Amino acid sequence: MAHMKPTRRSWAEPFKIKVVEPLTTTTRQYRAKAIKAAGYNTFLLRSEDVYIDLLTDSGTNAMSDYQWAGMMLGDEAYAGSKNFYNLETNMRKYYGYQFLVPTHQGRGAEHIISQIMIKPGDFIPGNMYFTTTREHQERAGGTFVDVIIDAAHDPESVYPFKGNVHLQKLEELIRKVGAKRIPYISVAATVNMAGGQPISMENMREVRRLANKHGIKVILDATRAVENAYFIKIREKGYARKSVAAILKELCSYTDGATMSGKKDLLVNIGGFLAVNDEKLYDEARNMVVVFEGLHTYGGLAGRDMEAMARGMEEMVKEDYLRSRIGQVEYLGQKLLDWGIPIVQPIGGHAVFLDAKKILKHIPQDKFPAQTLAAEIYIDSGVRTMERGIVSAGRDSKTGAHRHPKLELVRVTIPRRVYTQAHMDVTAESILSVYEDRKRIKGLNMVYEPKHLRFFQARFDKL
Numbered sequence: 001m002a003h004m005k006p007t008r009r010s011w012a013e014p015f016k017i018k019v020v021e022p023l024t025t026t027t028r029q030y031r032a033k034a035i036k037a038a039g040y041n042t043f044l045l046r047s048e049d050v051y052i053d054l055l056t057d058s059g060t061n062a063m064s065d066y067q068w069a070g071m072m073l074g075d076e077a078y079a080g081s082k083n084f085y086n087l088e089t090n091m092r093k094y095y096g097y098q099f100l101v102p103t104h105q106g107r108g109a110e111h112i113i114s115q116i117m118i119k120p121g122d123f124i125p126g127n128m129y130f131t132t133t134r135e136h137q138e139r140a141g142g143t144f145v146d147v148i149i150d151a152a153h154d155p156e157s158v159y160p161f162k163g164n165v166h167l168q169k170l171e172e173l174i175r176k177v178g179a180k181r182i183p184y185i186s187v188a189a190t191v192n193m194a195g196g197q198p199i200s201m202e203n204m205r206e207v208r209r210l211a212n213k214h215g216i217k218v219i220l221d222a223t224r225a226v227e228n229a230y231f232i233k234i235r236e237k238g239y240a241r242k243s244v245a246a247i248l249k250e251l252c253s254y255t256d257g258a259t260m261s262g263k264k265d266l267l268v269n270i271g272g273f274l275a276v277n278d279e280k281l282y283d284e285a286r287n288m289v290v291v292f293e294g295l296h297t298y299g300g301l302a303g304r305d306m307e308a309m310a311r312g313m314e315e316m317v318k319e320d321y322l323r324s325r326i327g328q329v330e331y332l333g334q335k336l337l338d339w340g341i342p343i344v345q346p347i348g349g350h351a352v353f354l355d356a357k358k359i360l361k362h363i364p365q366d367k368f369p370a371q372t373l374a375a376e377i378y379i380d381s382g383v384r385t386m387e388r389g390i391v392s393a394g395r396d397s398k399t400g401a402h403r404h405p406k407l408e409l410v411r412v413t414i415p416r417r418v419y420t421q422a423h424m425d426v427t428a429e430s431i432l433s434v435y436e437d438r439k440r441i442k443g444l445n446m447v448y449e450p451k452h453l454r455f456f457q458a459r460f461d462k463l
């Protein structure tokens, strides 16, 4: 019998599994005890008590045989490791910046760029905050100003580029405080806290135009820029026939430098870098990296880690990989949507974000609905997710009051090349079961609050 031609092709993984890591399952009773001992904070669970770990896509990637082979070629010289030069060559090839300063991870680069560019009293506009990025900007004496478009704060808006900068808001800030007090515009691609939402090339071009007009620099958070480039290819007019590699390079070309957490796009477990075009800035960064990270040719990394990152760059732009990466996230998100569970739309690049404000609408934001929901999902199945709401937003650095973000979300984050479609099914089924039982769920009290980036170590008690 002749087969019908399929109308849609699956996103199946373009790789097969060579090494496996066993998972452990536990009982509901065991997990209830474990999360209580962890102060209802999924960051404080032991990983061995977790079944499917969707806490983060950061450093949780599975490396390829090509990357592991590169690890054996680590040149562990203190200075001038050949792996540094391989990384520099590939950074120039794929991102297009002139100068490279490796760092132990993304926040190492954020620390350096903030310290060398921001003066006390400065303002740093950006397309929504990221926790570590804003922390470093504030520690340098700056004030972060959110200039993302309004749709980014609305989980139901299906606008395809919810990571876009609101150009009028940006221009208004420049007019209000003056270009001299804005060292750079901080542009993320994709925007993590908005739900992994991309910025369009057109918007990036406009940001560059405005920056040029006022003599302001643009610094990209390139952590998930290749996933952003893929969204541009499939969503933005004029890019369907361009390669993701070319799109990525064009995106970077509108910026003066980038901070990078290699633990995401670069398919490794550790590493990051700062890249800039300006030689004077590079000189300052190189000077500072030796104080906080290590010599400028290793920046806190082993030679083998730099090699794995260099090879990761070659793999990240492969389009069959990106199709399956984004396809897997979409598969999970679509399943939840089909079951009527409120999530951020459109489905983002690295995670599905559950709308805890809607799911647990009987719990006020001060009783931490997203923190509660993440704990409940863990108790139900051992699936670990993360709060991205009021706890992550922290307190206002001037008034000391809780910030109340519009988005109160649980991030169900998909590590790259790690889990299967069946794991996505188990996750979706667990979320459904918690959703169906949502009315009996009560909120939490915060009983311990760390001073910085509180979401990592805060502890809670059940109401």
Ligand code: PM9
Pocket: 055, 056, 057, 058, 105, 106, 107, 108, 130, 131, 132, 133, 188, 192, 221, 223, 224, 260, 261, 262, 263, 271, 272
């Ligand atoms: N992101 C994430 O899970 C890990 C730390 S926060 C839980 O999403 C962006 C957009 C990130 C990011 C880390 C960093 C910092 C900068 N920008 O973690 O220091 O998503 O490598 O990077 C995390 P590092």
